[in-house]
Amino acid sequence: MSEPEEVLRLAGVCKVYNPGTPQETEVLHGIDLRLARGELSALIGPSGSGKSTLLNLIGLLDSPSAGELYLQGRATRELDDRARTRLRNEAIGFVFQFHHLIPAFSVLDxxxxxxxxRHGKPSAEDIERARGLLAEVGLEGFAGKKATELSGGQQQRVAIARALVTHPALLLADEPTGNLDTHTAENVFELFRRFNAQFGCAVLVVTHDPRLAAGCPRTIELVDGRIVGAPGAASAPVAP
Incomplete structure (x- = not known):
């Protein structure tokens, strides 16, 4: 059986803030990490362990101070802002604790x-894809409504559909159920599991919720800027 396709690899990644000053602080220390296509992983760790910093690097919102981050085999550390933005839009989907929907826009928009x-006015194919994802998250009949007309759980489902509309290779979720009640959180996490299997994207969920982490086949623990568990890639199911 062949190895699952590599989506993300971090090799010796460090992050230092305020270098060369008395306030110099190294937050991440030589991170080695690999995520493969079809993996569903939880990133856990205490507050201040570096989870947000690591997620910003993986999401190409920031650059490592040392080491290299490869996304779909492409080295990213030396990319300029324009190339980084383009690659992020093409390859990564984001779901945050706060859904960040645009209130004045419809759910579909x-x-x-x-x-x-990415390319301006959406095509008929784009619209069909977006409507299909809304149907997948159970909101097909809400396409024309304003985001503010939806409940918190419904808005988070819209955010998941938005993250998947580009068919990303990597889906990053930062405390995606942090503001939801237990039942709604379980429903949202079930969507992650389903889409992980359906689309085969690698999914990395940052969470403080032990139940959510337990639902992921792989758990990556970060303590004091170092990975202390599961640094390699697990055997991951790959969607057909």
Whole structure:
């Protein structure tokens, strides 16, 4: 059986803030990490362990101070802002604790936003894809409503559809159920599991919720800027 396709690899990644000053602080210390296509992983660790910093690096929102981050085999550390933004839009989907929907836009337009950023006015194919994802998250009948007309759980489902509309290789979720009640959180996490299997994207969920972490086949623990568990890639199912 062949190895699953590598989506993400971090090799000796460090992050230092305020270098060369009395306030110099190294937050991440030589991180080695690999995520493969089809993996569903939880990133856990105490507050101050570096989870947010690591997620910003993986999401190409910041650059390592040392080491290299490869996304779909492409080295990213020396990319300029334009190339970084383009690669992020093409390869990564984001779901945050706060859904960050645009209140003035319809639900459908919120889902389409990453595609509109990519190439302007959405095509008929784009709209069909977005409507299909809304149907997948159980909101097909809400496409024309404003985001503010939806409940918190519904808005988070819209955010998941938006993150998936580009068919990303990597889906990053930062405390995606942190503001939801237990039942709604379970429903949202079930969507992650389903889409992970359906689309085969690698999914990395940052969470403080032990139940959510327990639902992931792989757990990566970060303590004091170092990975202390599961640094390699697990055997991951790959969607057909």
């Amino acid at each position: 919120n889902v389409l936003m990453p595609l509109m950023i």
